Amino acid sequence: MGGSFGALGGDFTTLSYNPAGIALYQNSELSFTPSFSMVETNTSVNGDNFTNNKFGSNISNFGFVFSGKNMDEEWKRINIGFGWNQLANYDNGIEIITENSTTSLTDLLLDQANGVTIDNLNSFGASPAFWADIIDLENNFVDTATGWYAFDNGNYISNVNPLSNKTQYHRIESRGNMGEYVFSLGSSYQEKIYFGATIGIPTIDYTETNFYSESNFSDTTVELSSFSYEENLIAYGSGVNLKLGAIMRAGSNTKIGVAVHTPSYISMEEEYSTSINTNWDNGDKLSESSPYGYFRYEITTPWKVIGSFSTILQNKFIINAEIEQTDYSFTTMYSDYYSFSEENTQINNTYTEATNIRVGGEVNLHPFKLRAGYALYGSPYKDKPEYETENYSAGVGIDFGGTFFDISYTLSKNLAD
Template sequence: MKSLKIWGIGALLSLAAPTISAQNGILFEGEVLQQAALSGESIARLSQPQLFGTARSMAMANAFASLGGDVASMSINPAGLGMYRHNELSITPLVTSSRSSNGAAGYDSNSKGRFALANFGVVYNLYEGTGRVVSVNMGLGYNRVADLNYRTSFQYDSSSRGGKAPTILDAMAGQLTANRMFPDSEGFLGYYGDSYPDLWGAMMAYNSYLINPVDDPDGAYWEADRVGVNADVGHFYDLESRGSVGEYDISFGLNIDNRIYVGATIGIRSISQRIRLYYGEDFLYDGAPAVNGSGQELIEQVDYMHYNQAADVNGVGVDFKLGVIYRPIPALRLGLAFHTPTYYSVDRTYAGQMAAMCYNNDDKKYYPSDVNTDGSWTDSGSDSYRFVSPARLMLGASYTFGRRAILSVDYQRDWYNGIRVKQTPFWIPDEAAYARSTLKRKFRATNTLRIGAEVKPLDRLALRAGFACTSSMVRHAELTGSAPLAERVCYYTAGVGFALSRRVSLDAAYQYCKTENSAYRLFYAAERTGDALAYIDASEPLSTDYARHNVALSLGVKF
């Protein structure tokens, strides 16, 4: 068992608060290591919209910046509400399913599906006139901005041949060394009032008999002294996310001379996400004894460790959308819309738990770690996160071929390099400054092209199709290698619409979305020089892409 020696180094515990991103000039990051805080990568992922709306708009890849006349206009270009000359109620349920593909062997499930609400809206025709102002309309609605239900799971092995295989325990030992955090004279290292959640994993590793401090004349440090340098390491990863980003809209649209349409939307956004992450390591010696760097057999060795983390994010945000649509001729429509950044305030709860099984080579006995290995933390109120998501600009043009066909093309630009962190919890006081100086280096603006078409072979039948593609949000992949981020997102869409009567319509849509992500690492300790990282301890680079299938059905009633 772990010896409770009086190390004589507890007095070296620094009272200075560490930061989640850079500790004493060394970055300790990665998809597993940085779950304790809301990172810039997490903010970017929460800010990325998906193509939800009515079944008609989804089937046409949401190329509605100039089309209008649809409940989805509230969240795309509110000027489209000005085209209504009647009241309308629309509801769009959704079935969504996602599957991840990884650059490693499967471990558990990689699929996630659910039934949800894609869109709901009501448009009221408030005014009909005979002057220049033809009509005024108001819309109230809900639109699903992003679906956060997905799961990815894989496993891979790291060989000790040619040197010690990478293990997260070395990175955790480095975290405590960099922050000069050591046990007190009784061997206690707790994680409540006297520490910070970004170091909990490392503290749990100590309390699980996985790492220990070393009292060295040249300076105390930590090491994973129960892992032999000849160990092959098996890595096991399973992440499950549940939740969504939704928006509640209050919109107004104005029709001037049946040529100019202007509109505005106040959007109240809601974020709800629950992440459950499991990470484990197995240590294998192929029948040989575990040895240290000097070739001596270890008295105690760790066989495996399990690290479970949970993070819940809940918050609200507000944004504004302004738009205009111009019809120079009856068949042609030109649209322009601007979405302000969304100003978010979110609370975050984090919990961690670790367990391990160790083996004593003298006693020939196994012993589990089952004490002082969990904790939870909530960042809320004055210690909540506040950040600003990207601004968005849309340009669109559409042409109507009589009453039989429509072709619509949109261009959209999202400024992810404009993400700003406005407030962070007290335990990461330097994070806002760090984010301001690095987010521009990590991210860049994306460009999106959307194309939608509709053909009516019969008066009561419409056939639809669309395509959309978004460029990479990643400016420097090396600096964003701690999480998978979208480098290319493409949608292939199709649908059909039926006019059941003069007042009732039924539409169906199918979307296939392929997201190609940047490479990332589960953990690493590294020094940064400009836009490059020099790795000290790091897992192998990995890749995870997502394929999503969305099926939506809309019922619309005019009244």
């Protein structure tokens, strides 16, 4: 239903959006939702178009809601819920193979190196490139008295001719998700006003491998047959936030909801490494790796406000709508070891306020329920308003009397593509 459950309630995902939805449960419920995904990525390089598909499976949510007994005629039951909701899926893959006679990755590595002595080369790029012989000093004469290069003066050359035709291969694979453990509490007053609160524990788990290689050089004056460069990133973290929500009946079949999300305070850790491998015509192989990179920092996300509406028509049709407002420019990063002042200024200059809209509907054909939805997520970028995302969804549910089975399909499309 486009994710527009804010005023409808009674669905476990609402605990991460409008926690007042937990107060509408009249019975205890166990929820478990597996999901399967296919991400299609279209890329254009040097006039060639590439399409990559990434298939995956994961868990969208699991949790339990305990519905208590009515306390009195005014204040009804207290409901308690806990579990996990997936908020984002990072599974993706891109693979590109192309012929290029104008540029090389060594151009970037050479730019990193020029003007820098060997001991001060970038540990994750130019330094392993130098020791793997992709780049070299203009004069690499070694002084036998010192055992070191006599002309360590920051002047380098590339052992790859960028104008040589070559086969370039690039693969990026990412896996992981952003989820949230939720601990929620809700109650209702006269079954007219519903209140709820959620303590959220957001979690991030992200892994990326970036592999790049060049081979089949047409220029044979240098006896390098191929080289590869690989980056590995592991990022993980957790934090805390608070969500408050309320739902009010505006009639027997109509409800209006509002929710406020505090910023999430997330502690992040990153592990990073690179490696370079070269293969030479004479059979030699060189392999150089960067040192182990580790960094810890904190992120504060912006506030979020959500307004929602739902109505039931003829006891058969449900219509939901939801609007969400957040300002991504209020995201901040900080660390005890680094100021992040430049990055925070860039965030403020790059990102802006965005409006997200979600609508959905359901038709009750007992025991079947047919659902459809649409969502439009506004661009977070100041200078790129076209970077919006559309979601289309459809599904069917079956009521077995105490047990529910639902299946849905969601198509997500970036409008800038």
